[in-house]
Amino acid sequence: MAFNASVTSDLPPLPTYTLSVRPPLVSPIPDNILSLILPIIAYWGLSMVYHFLDVNNYFEQYRLHTPAELAKRNRVTRWEVVRDVVLQQVVQTLAGMVLGYFDPVETVGKEEYDVAVWAQRLRTAQRAIPPALALVGLDAAGLAKSASQNGHNILAGALAGGSYPSIVQSLILESGDTITAPAFASWELTVASFIYWYLIPAFQFGLAISIVDTWQYFWHRAMHLNRWLYVTFHSRHHRLYVPYAFGALYNHPVEGFLLDTAGTGVGFLLSGMTNRQAMWFFTISTIKTVDDHCGYAFPWDPLQHFTSNNAAYHDIHHQSWGIKTNFSQPFFIFWDRLLDTQWQGETKLRYERGRESAQKQVDMDVSQNEEPEHETVVSVEGPATRTRLRRKTVDSLKGPSHGVPGSVLHN
Template sequence: MRAEVPFFEQYRIHPSSDMTKRNKASFRKVLLMVALQHAVQFCLGMVLLRPTDPNVKRWKEEAWLQYFTSLWFGFVHNKGLAHSLAQITQNIIIPSVQFFTAMVIVDFHQYVLHRMAHHYQFLYKHFHSHHHRLYVPYAFGALYNHPVEGFMLDTVGAALAFEITCMSAKMGMVFFTFSNLKTIGDHCGYIFPWDPLNALFGNNAIYHDIHHQPYGIKKNFAQPFFTFWDRTLGTMYTEEDAAKQRKIKSTKSN
C-alpha cells in the first residue's frame, strides 16, 4: 500500500498512514470487488465483440475508401490528392471523432448516474456508499463499487459508447484501456507534474479526491475525462475553492 520508491512520496495527496486510518474497506475486499467487476466487464465484452471475417472487413474498408475518395475528388479535382485525403479521413479523422464522441457519452452517462447516486438516499445507502468507504483513494480502488453500481455506471456506460460510435474491436480495446488508465490515475492518490493526462484534463487526481472528502462529497460528480458537466450545472469545486473556504473559517474562528 505504501510507495516502494520514497521519491514519489512528495507527490502523494494524503499521508500514507491515512489509508489505514480513514478508509473503511480493507485492501483485500477492494481487490476482490475489483476482480469481480473486471470479470463482469470481460463477459460483456465477449457478448459485444462479434466475429468479423477478414475478407468482409477488407471489402468494407476499401468501399469506404472509394466513397471518401469520390467525395474529396468533387472538391480538389485531383485523384491522387483525393485518395490521400480519403486515407486521412478514414484512418485519422473518423477514428478521432469516434474516440472523442465516446468520451463525451461516457462522461454524460457517469455524471447523470453519479449525481443520482448522491441525490437519492436509497441509491447512496445501498450502492454508492461502497465506493465512498475509501476516503483516501488509491489505484486499485478506482473500480471498487457495489457490483450493481459497477455494472450500471462503468460497464454499461462504456458499452453504450462503444455501440453508439460503431467502434471496431481494435479501437474499442484502445478506448477501454485508456478509460481504465484515466480512472486509475484519478484515484491513484498522487499528482505527478510530468503526467501528460494532468496537462490534458482538468479532471485529475486532486479534482476527484475533493469528491471523496466530506466537504466535497456533493461536488465534482464529473468523471473520468472532462469537468464540463460540473462547470455547467454548478457542481464544480476546485482546490482554490477549498482554500478560500478554509481561509473564511480561519478568519471567523479568530
C-alpha cells in the first residue's frame, strides 16, 4: 500500500512509502516464535558451560561455594530442577504463542518516512532557538548573518530558527507538475536517523528493563513477606541454598509464570518493542538470570560488573541469613537501595561457617561409609595364613580447598 504526503510551505515534505510484510529473520520460523526459542537456547547453552566448569572443578578460586556445600546444603536433586525448568519453559513458550497470535502483522517500508518525521520535529524545534537566545540578550538574526558571512550556512540556518533557503528539492506531484520544496539539511537527517535507529530502541530497552525490575522486585518481596505466598510458591526456589546456573528458573509453575513470563511480557508490551527487539530483550534477560545464579564471581564477566546485581549479590539472598534482603532481579538494585532492603551486614564469616559445616557433614558421611577390606598375610613360619582388617576410605566429595574470593565479600 502506498501513501503520499502533502507538501507544506514551511516544512520539507514527508516521503511516500509502501508497506510490505517483514520477512522472518530465519526462514521459515516467524520472528515472534524465534523470540521464544532463542532464550531457551541461551539458557541451556550458557548453563551447560557453567555445569562443565562445575563438574570439572575449573576456576575453583572464583566459586562462591564448595562442592561439599553443593552436595549437602541443597534440598532438591538436579533431575527435579531440570524437570521444573523445562515445565516453566513450556508454559512460557505457550503463553508467548498465545500472545503472538493477537499481535498485528509487522511490516517494513516506512522507515524512511519515520526518519523524516523526526527530521521535521527537529526543524520545528529550531524555531525555539531565536527566542531562547533573546532571553539571554543575544540577537539570533545578527549571529545568523555573521555565521553566514563566515561560510557557516548550516549554523546560520539553525540560529535563524531552522531557515535554510538554499536547501531545496524538486518534487513531481500526482498531477505531473514539478514543484520546488524545502529539503532537510544533512545534519537533520543524520540526527533523525540516530534517534530512530538507536536512541528510541535504547529507550525502549531501558524502559522494558525498568518495568521487569520493578515487577519482579515487588512480587519477589511480597513472596517473602507474605507467609502463604512463600510457603505455597516461592519456598521451592529456595531449596537451592547453593544456586547453580540451570537452577535459575527452578520455581513453582505459578511463580514462574507470574514473575518471569508475565514480567517480561508486560515489559515487552508496554515498551512497544518489535519482535526483533524482543529477541534481544528476552535473550539478554535470560542470560542475565542464568549468570546471577551461576555460582561464580568472575572478574572478567561484564554482566557481573555492569550492574551491582550479580551472582555474589543474589547469592546472599539464597542464604538463610540473607533471605529477607537483596530482592532485586535481574538487572539493577535500584529498589533495594531506595527501600532499604539491601544486605548491609558481614558475610565473610557467615560463608566460612557454611563451608565448614558442609565439610564436616561430608567428613562424617565418609567415616560412616568406610568399608572393611580383608588383607591376607602369609607367615614365613609356615603355610598358615592370618587375616588383618584394613579400612578403605573414600574421600571423593571433599575436593580441593575452596574459598569465596575476598572481592565479592562485604566485611
